[in-house]
Amino acid sequence: MEYIEQVLKSVKSSNPNETEFYQAVEEVLSSINQYLEINDKYQKNSIVERLVEPERQVIFRVPWLDDLGNVQVNRGFRIEFSSSLGPFKGGLRFHPSVNQSVVKFLGFEQVLKNALTGLPLGGGKGGADFNPKDKSDHEIMRFCQSYMTELFRHIGANTDVPAGDIGVGAREIGYLFGQYKRITNQFSGVLTGKPESLNGSSLRTEATGYGVAYFLSAMLDAKGDSLTGKRCLVSGAGNVALYLMKKLDEYDAVILSCSDSKGTLYSKNGLDVKLVMHLKSERGAELRDYLNEHKDAEFTPVNQYPSDGHQVWRYEADIALPCATQNEITKDDAKALVENRCLTVCEGANMPTTPEAMKIFKEHNVYLGPSKAANAGGVATSQFEMAQNASMQKWQSEQVDEKLQQVMKSIFNTISVTAKQYSNEHDLVLGANIAGFERVADAMLKQGVV
Numbered sequence: 001m002e003y004i005e006q007v008l009k010s011v012k013s014s015n016p017n018e019t020e021f022y023q024a025v026e027e028v029l030s031s032i033n034q035y036l037e038i039n040d041k042y043q044k045n046s047i048v049e050r051l052v053e054p055e056r057q058v059i060f061r062v063p064w065l066d067d068l069g070n071v072q073v074n075r076g077f078r079i080e081f082s083s084s085l086g087p088f089k090g091g092l093r094f095h096p097s098v099n100q101s102v103v104k105f106l107g108f109e110q111v112l113k114n115a116l117t118g119l120p121l122g123g124g125k126g127g128a129d130f131n132p133k134d135k136s137d138h139e140i141m142r143f144c145q146s147y148m149t150e151l152f153r154h155i156g157a158n159t160d161v162p163a164g165d166i167g168v169g170a171r172e173i174g175y176l177f178g179q180y181k182r183i184t185n186q187f188s189g190v191l192t193g194k195p196e197s198l199n200g201s202s203l204r205t206e207a208t209g210y211g212v213a214y215f216l217s218a219m220l221d222a223k224g225d226s227l228t229g230k231r232c233l234v235s236g237a238g239n240v241a242l243y244l245m246k247k248l249d250e251y252d253a254v255i256l257s258c259s260d261s262k263g264t265l266y267s268k269n270g271l272d273v274k275l276v277m278h279l280k281s282e283r284g285a286e287l288r289d290y291l292n293e294h295k296d297a298e299f300t301p302v303n304q305y306p307s308d309g310h311q312v313w314r315y316e317a318d319i320a321l322p323c324a325t326q327n328e329i330t331k332d333d334a335k336a337l338v339e340n341r342c343l344t345v346c347e348g349a350n351m352p353t354t355p356e357a358m359k360i361f362k363e364h365n366v367y368l369g370p371s372k373a374a375n376a377g378g379v380a381t382s383q384f385e386m387a388q389n390a391s392m393q394k395w396q397s398e399q400v401d402e403k404l405q406q407v408m409k410s411i412f413n414t415i416s417v418t419a420k421q422y423s424n425e426h427d428l429v430l431g432a433n434i435a436g437f438e439r440v441a442d443a444m445l446k447q448g449v450v
């Protein structure tokens with residue numbers, strides 16, 4: 001352990017106050033520690049020390065004009081973490097909470113996630129502390145244009161290929177793409193998650209949520225079980241949560257909840273997923289409006305959440321699916337889930353479980369599908385978009401869906417085989433960390449000291 005402790009100490013001192021980044025690194029390094037002891041070539045070549053240091057970090061000013069003609073200024077980021085396996089690849093997040101630590105944790109996780117897909121993808125992440133909520137369409141467009149006016153010089157179809165994340169969907173990607181094309185005179189695959197009319201892939205919008213459902217289905221299948229009739233708690237009501245709910249509904253699971261920054265919607269009889277999707281797609285509509293049509297449901301506003309945690313995790317269920325944001329499952333949430341015998345968790349959001357909650361899950365042998373494996377369907381489908389763009393082809397949605405299912409099954413198989421080899425096949429967290437690390441580390445070794 002001494003070696004890993006030294007590396008962690010150095011990560012902490014060279015990245016002061018970056019708590020999320022440190023959390024992500026600590027979680028991975030503690031779980032691959034024994035593996036590193038058996039395979040000393042990684043230590044001899046300082047692979048871990050290199051892996052935790054991004055290849056390049058760009059931080060830039062994003063000035064833009066609001067609708068009243070006032071100049072606004074935000075901070076933009078693009079952290080190009082690792083290109084060992086392919087071009088840097090990962091989403092952009094527009095949210096007021098975005099800072100260097102958040103982007104770095106997301107970038108670090110992305111490197112290992114992309115490695116697990118088995119596809120030729122490096123890892124990176126970016127974003128801005130811009131709040132898209134309450135902004136007009138024109139303000140969003142002007143912000144995206146200003147953001148790309150700096151970002152364009154750092155990205156390219158074979159260099160770095162951003163996509164969406166929280167607050168960035170097809171609309172924003174469309175504006176970013178338009179500005180990139182205008183500056184560079186190139187209609188290329190420099191971004192993924194593009195609207196289909198701009199050469200986006202079919203099913204990229206649905207892919208992350210569908211992928212989580214396919215992964216969860218593989219997890220249950222391995223235990224001789226299935227999703228039919230399973231009571232599921234979902235958090236979030238954005239891109240990942242909505243398409244996950246849609247697919248779970250097709251699998252005949254019962255979706256008890258979803259949530260957003262205003263509160264939690266719950267129905268003990270199961271939510272009408274079509275209505276939730278409809279409300280979320282309508283401008284101005286809120287989750288609370290669901291109660292107008294279904295009196296048996298309840299809505300708990302955010303300020304009535306328990307002090308350490310979220311209402312969404314306090315209901316009885318079989319499976320918990322966090323799909324909102326990082327560290328949304330606290331220690332008290334984990335205790336409540338375990339007390340309610342909710343012993344399967346599958347992570348749609350990136351790093352949604354706090355270290356304290358993770359410890360409780362481990363102690364109670366909770367079957368946990370880690371985000372870097374379970375939510376990899378989005379980035380895998382982004383790679384399918386890159387392949388379609390590079391070959392000037394358009395794949396049918398059935399073909400994309402089949403490939404997505406294959407990749408999710410293959411990720412599950414890879415990490416459960418790895419988990420079995422180094423611990424037990426139930427420990428998917430360990431399996432994902434070792435399998436992801438091994439693929440990146442071996443590619444790094446072959447490239448010399450770079």
Ligand SMILES: NC(=O)C1=CN([C@@H]2O[C@H](COP(=O)(O)OP(=O)(O)OC[C@H]3O[C@@H](n4cnc5c(N)ncnc54)[C@H](O)[C@@H]3O)[C@@H](O)[C@H]2O)C=CC1
Pocket residue numbers: 164165166167168208236237238239240241259260261262323324325326348349350375376378379
């Ligand atoms: N969009 C994608 O393809 C992928 C997204 N993810 C992850 O999934 C999670 C959700 O992302 P998307 O659905 O794309 O974003 P989104 O912007 O479409 O939806 C985010 C949802 O989470 C809620 N939320 C966000 N921050 C919150 C906070 N601090 N407290 C409470 N609720 C909050 C929002 O109200 C919204 O319902 C994030 O962790 C993201 O990194 C992971 C893989 C791919």
Ligand SMILES: O=C(O)CCC(=O)C(=O)O
Pocket residue numbers: 089090091092110113161162163164165192350375376378379380382
């Ligand atoms: O599609 C992509 O390139 C990135 C998706 C993403 O940001 C993620 O997997 O967290």
